[in-house]
Amino acid sequence: MKSEQTLVSTFKKNPLDEVRVCLSKFDSGLFFDLRIWVPDKDSEDGEMVATRKGICLRYDLLEDTIKALEKARDSIGKSPVALSETRSLEGQGKG
Numbered sequence: 001m002k003s004e005q006t007l008v009s010t011f012k013k014n015p016l017d018e019v020r021v022c023l024s025k026f027d028s029g030l031f032f033d034l035r036i037w038v039p040d041k042d043s044e045d046g047e048m049v050a051t052r053k054g055i056c057l058r059y060d061l062l063e064d065t066i067k068a069l070e071k072a073r074d075s076i077g078k079s080p081v082a083l084s085e086t087r088s089l090e091g092q093g094k095g
Helices: 060-075 081-094
Strands: 003-012 018-025 029-039 050-056
Touching: 018 050, 029 060, 050 060
Parallel strands: none
Antiparallel strands: 003 018, 018 029, 029 050
């Protein structure tokens, strides 16, 4: 199976790890991939390697995925779980 991959965006997950958003084209179609990348333990130059932690979906599901993420973002403060987590995080800055 032949594939091509294009890096679209990268952002830090924490001081060492990052999240990469890529578009991939396989023989079976176009996909988008959100994956955690970590420093390669065997690399001396800090090369990053993909982990199994992530998601790869058909490109035609991108809009539904964006809508679901926006809904999650908009639910912060409305959900009992999100509300308690937000209050917990707010309390950490005081003291």
